Amino acid sequence: MSMKSKLKYAFLLFSLLGIMACDKNDPVAEISIDRSDFTFGAAAGTHTIKVNGVTTVEVTPDVDRNNTWYTKEIKSNVITVNVTANLTSTKRKASFTISSGKSKSVPFSITQDGYVFDVSPGNTVLNFERQGGSESIEITNTAKVTYSVDIPEKDKEWLSHSISGSSLTLKAKENNMLSNRSSIVRLILGEREKVIELTITQKKAIFEVSNANIELDWKAGSKNTIKITNTTEIAYSVKIPETDKEWLSCNKEGNLLTFTAKKANDSMPLSSRTSTVNLTLGEDEKVISVTITQAINLEGNYILSYDNNYPDYKTEVIIGEDGNEVVLPVTYPYRRKVTLQASETNGTYVIKENLPEKVGSLVFTYKNDSLGIVLGQKVGEITRKSILGESIVDLKVLVTDTKEKGPSILPEDIESYNAPLTYENGVINFTFGVIPYRAWEGGPTYLFDAVSIYGGGALHTLKNIRLIRDTGEEIEEITEPESEGEGEGGGFTPYGNLGEQ
Structure with a gap:
């Protein structure tokens, strides 16, 4: 080996030993993050996590459940977490470990709220008047996923909708049909994750x-x-x-x-x-x-007949059906010719002459084929004498039950004393009978069988009244004699308890 090669290997050996010496002496970096957990709303969203103390990191799920509702991206020491919209009503959570080399790892978790998709309370039923119009309701949609409005095809002719922000507006056209109409409108979130039904009604035309x-x-x-x-x-x-x-x-x-x-x-x-x-x-x-x-023409001449206890107001005692004694007025038959005239008010008639003493007129109504003597009407007046002097008293028409000696009264719910229209041999005939009456539940029952001409007492008590069309035949008229006087001791002595009530 040449000297040059030996020097090269010696340099590499010393360099490696120097690096190893540095690793043993350098401290390990400490990882930190701003917060260890983050909560998303139900809508899709993004959150960024910056890891302090290192330049590169790794992120490992604590449990790998193959979750698809979130993704993570790592660039150097920055972690970006993306979540999709949560279209369930329950929360969901995922936990991770952030690490970098030999640094101590730190935990991190994300939570996402369940969605709310609903309408304002009480707005699932919308009622439109016949004229139509618009009604708006607020929609809570925390998932911020587009929802659709399904109106049945048959109702789209008269019902439509529009969406603006969180407000849903339904519009109804005028209803010209003679029947009420209704529709079921469905609000559909996403792929039918939730469906809300709205009931829409509209009143009919008239x-x-x-x-x-x-x-x-x-x-x-x-x-x-x-x-x-x-x-x-x-x-x-x-x-x-x-x-x-x-x-x-x-x-x-x-x-x-x-x-x-x-x-x-x-x-x-x-x-x-x-x-x-x-x-x-x-x-x-x-x-x-x-x-x-x-109505038929009731105008014309009639024969008016009745029984009256005028002028002496005598009474007699008879034995009733229950075996008890009953005190009744002694009445006398009277008969006279009168003229029934139509008055100015539609459906009313009046007799203005040949009536019992002090009675100047008597008004009738004709309804539903019945002729009625109007109760409460003023028919005349009398002069009453007492130790305090004279006073003018109005005479009014009341009803009474002669068999029970009941009081002469003016019931609030009875307008007239009626007789049905009948015919005898083709001749118009009105016969006045009995009106059962009970003033209150559990109270006494009266059988009103007469009218009284009343002015502080019953001047006349007319019973068995009949009004028969005059055919022109001659009859004997029987009229009341003139009274000897009025007031105390003057022939005006009503029987029984006849105080006006």
């Missing part, structure tokens, strides 16, 4: 009338107007039966429909006349039947 049963009095020109509510965009037609056009017509003006009797029902028919008018929306989408009834 086609209706304010009154489907109309009454006209017997006079020509009698009118009655009803209101038509039609929130559809469809026109309606009015059809009057051909057989009724002779006496009935109608006029449309805006949302009002007025029916008019063109011809008077004045030929003294034995019953009222009726027509059924059909209001048809479009091509039979809906048909409303309105019943028009024109």
